[in-house]
Amino acid sequence: MPFTTGCSLGNMNEQDKLPFPTPSHWINGRAVPGSGPVIDVINPADESVVASVPGGTAEDVDKAVDAAVAAFPGWSATSPADRIAVIRRLAEGMQKHNESLAETITLEMGAPISFARQAQAGFPVASTLAAVAAAEEFEWEETIGNSLVVHEAIGVVGAITPWNFPLQQLVTKVVPALLGGNTIVLKPSEMSPLSALMFAEIASAAGLPDGVLNVVQGTGPVVGEAISRHPRIDMISFTGSTRAGKSVSVAASDTVKRVALELGGKAAHIVLPDADLDFAVSRGLAFAWSNGGQACGAYVRMLVPAGLQETVVEKLRAAAAEYSVGDPADEATRIGPLASETQRQRVDGYIRRGVEDGATLVVGGPGRPEGLETGAYVRPTIFSDVDPSSVIAQEEIFGPVLTVIPYTDDDDAVRIANSTIYGLNAAVTGEEEHAMAIAKRLRVGQVDVNGGPHNFQAPFGGYKQSGNGREMGRAGIEEFLETKAITH
Incomplete structure (x- = not known):
């Protein structure tokens, strides 16, 4: 050094x-x-x-x-x-x-x-x-x-x-x-x-x-x-x-x-009916679990059309299998430990709360990953059928926990996206004109439309309690x- x-x-x-x-x-x-x-x-x-x-x-x-x-x-x-x-x-x-x-x-x-x-x-x-x-x-x-x-x-x-x-x-x-x-x-x-x-x-x-x-x-x-x-x-x-x-x-x-x-933040990623679902799932999961989910701007709520939820969930299940959890010094590791044992216990508590409140567990769940009994490791988790007013959909978890929330139409998606105390950022994936119209209705400081590259010149900050x-x-x-x- x-x-x-x-x-x-x-x-x-x-x-x-x-x-x-x-x-x-x-x-x-x-x-x-x-x-x-x-x-x-x-x-x-x-x-x-x-x-x-x-x-x-x-x-x-x-x-x-x-x-x-x-x-x-x-x-x-x-x-x-x-x-x-x-x-x-x-x-x-x-x-x-x-x-x-x-x-x-x-x-x-x-x-x-x-x-x-x-x-x-x-x-x-x-x-x-x-x-x-x-x-x-x-x-x-x-x-x-x-x-x-x-x-x-x-x-x-x-x-x-x-x-x-x-x-x-x-x-x-x-x-x-x-x-x-x-x-x-x-x-x-x-x-x-x-x-x-x-x-x-x-x-x-x-x-x-x-x-x-x-x-x-x-x-x-x-x-x-x-x-x-x-x-x-x-x-x-x-x-x-x-x-x-x-x-x-x-x-x-x-x-x-x-x-x-x-x-803090509780970013919603709105997947529109006209979206490329493979792209939406791949990018959405990457931004939900990046840095172990320990990012104020992580896309932790994936809002999907109710009729497409089953299809999206199966794609998420397959994508999640590609995320290796382990030693952060290993070049192949995609998700390391959380930053502390205190943080591990906090995130694990939210995962348990999601199960208790009736959300459908897609992958992951409470407890440590198999073979990782030492260190601040949690199981990367996806829930579906999540109530937008539930604890895991409203509070900042700050860990690799993605909640999938079904919506009925554009107005419902915007309502759910704007329903938390936070207003830091959001994402919209879908046909460009449609996605831009939705982005302008979101009460957040920045919106990623269709995976636009990060702009270090653009202002970054939040609305509301963000x-x-x-x-x-x-x-x-x-x-x-x-x-x-x-x-x-």
Whole structure:
């Protein structure tokens, strides 16, 4: 591993050393030992301890904020072109270290290594380059009538990121904030904190000045709370559960700082009667079970015409047989463990609830997969004949669980799709004009029609309790800017 964020392991014997160097906080351009209790990072595939990180404190947050405040005048005064050059080198650094980043993410949260290379470590490079392209075209100053309108940095941004896509979610906040001239105090999830320290080292090597990006390890109730309440942090950008997002909003309200939230989802994939069913099933299942279903945008509700449900279910049954479950370090594995034992128990509880509530079990079910008694593994599961008002159709499960829900007509499909508290994303598969008409009726932030390729320039964010604000592309940069009108 080419990274050096490991703190001293003290008097530990050689045979007791962890397989991954123990990182620390990253404050003012260097690794800083923490003062709080140690948090173990667990490999969910075999329950081994792969590293330990310090459990940060409010005092650690204060030190990071001091560094960010001190660095802000210089970084915000740096020309957009010079900031862009640093971020472009950062993208090159992530690409260079793709394999190390992918292996680390597989260790810390269980993503299959092939998926980790392509998505967990690959998407951050693509989204960074998309942000660079948006910044190159951005009008930092514009004239409106007799006013000069200036777009400038907010100040110090507190970024709180989740465990499921630890590097990608970090990049979608940190990169546009940096391009806008802001400085950062970042709290990665304590479940998957290692890739964040690697990112900080890559950013430093790319020429990011000391203090511009700071990383404080720790838990949400301690470090996240301290960041959200801190009077010298000007904005919070949070990705995580809707429950936690509400807590962040409350904590941030005392200082009336800007809060951007990217929260939960319960995406509906509407399969229209005129759809190519083989394509709909193949893509739908892939997006339901990708990353073990641990994605806020996973297509977890497949809405199908009632008369086609039996045909779709048989196609899903055949497609599901192609998904191997096992060791995430194995190149052939398509579904690895969930990110933690706590998450495994949670998802297994939802599967049991689906059975209890009378949904038809198509594949999978409660319990561990055969031969995988150790590790956070669940059985990838498909239910059919699901009541759209049932628990498994309404609540975010965050695991490889697909619910198939029959509908009668277009109006019924739209009603079911819009019936949850969430509004993050959706998908529609069918004849193009028909699918586009349905897409415009859905109360979500983004809709995939017939498998359109992902657009890293398009805004990403939710309606309703899926949050507010937008990430990615030009909209992602605007999220981290203040607007000033100078009238003359």
